[in-house]
Amino acid sequence: MSTECAATGKSEDIEIWFDFGSNYSYLSVMRIEDLAAKHRVRVNWQPFLLGPIFQSFGWSTSPFVLQKEKGDYAWKDMARLCKKYRIPWKMPTQFPRRGVLPLRVVLVGTGQAWIGDFAKRVMLLNFCLDRDINSQDEIARILTDLGQPTDEVLAQAKSDRTKNRLWVQSQTAKDRKIFGAPTFFVRGEMFWGNDRLEDALEFASEKAERR
């Protein structure tokens, strides 16, 4: 029962593995916190680099660039889905954008409440404002807007320790057989793609109710 769940303070987790360059990650990053709250599920943010995963398949970049038909379709699909979800959408002039700095910032803020807002702001920078998400100025502005100690967070983000953590994250993604983004895990069960966000949350709720 979900009441027992609340009484013991336990709640199910949903891991979201995402890259700021990934357009379908954009849809889920924008939606996950509200949906998860409705399901009484906690969001566990897991940033990683999608590029090395694609490279391990022999792809030099996103399949939406390599496969023209699929890419052309993906942008129509994005416009339609953003309209459906009431999320802004502007086709980025550069795709996929590299967003290593903000991914590292997410690692610095692990477990902190501002990470959801930060992730949304970075995604909007990419897919609504069409700006460079790897720019220190842009990321600093977002951190300041969110009331964070900007210099301190950026210094930590650029430290060797954090760089190494992002590398380990991306290696872990590979070990967990992630092949695209976003990917969700609920109690080890994998759900791939924004289209499976609701199913993953439903699965998390079922589990929680059974306890």
Place this chain on the structure above:
Amino acid sequence: MSTECAATGKSEDIEIWFDFGSNYSYLSVMRIEDLAAKHRVRVNWQPFLLGPIFQSFGWSTSPFVLQKEKGDYAWKDMARLCKKYRIPWKMPTQFPRRGVLPLRVVLVGTGQAWIGDFAKRVMLLNFCLDRDINSQDEIARILTDLGQPTDEVLAQAKSDRTKNRLWVQSQTAKDRKIFGAPTFFVRGEMFWGNDRLEDALEFASEKAERR
């Protein structure tokens, strides 16, 4: 208004482009008639060969075979989705299966009411009974069960005319920039994948209501 629509006898069409070897086509073939009826949308069956499309991308077979991680995930996804939709599921021992004969039969029956049931039976042969969908005996049994003139339909299916029609269908799929199956079209708007069936039907309904 949908009542005007009924009064004039006009209804929207949804084209479903599918291959009997495609597992995600299985999900949509099993679901489309009931869902389309609820939306007062007419199903337009469009069989085609997915293999030549994949070959045009330089792939020798399905990406679920070529990309192990994606394939492993796809079978888990199929089991979960079939449970959700209450559709039977048995992982076929051969994948992807070649189903040229039943695709040709669908062309022979173009516009006839039995095609939906025929398509479902062939899909169940593949993804529930794990049997050869290109076997003349199996296809003949289905045709007989559906009360069709089996010998006549099979003779037509194996004619040069029908063979050529299937070739043209597959060429048309390529021209229409289809890159996977199932693919739906509603008034020329493309929707890719079983995950978009509901959106495609929603789009068909909106259009119909505006007339």
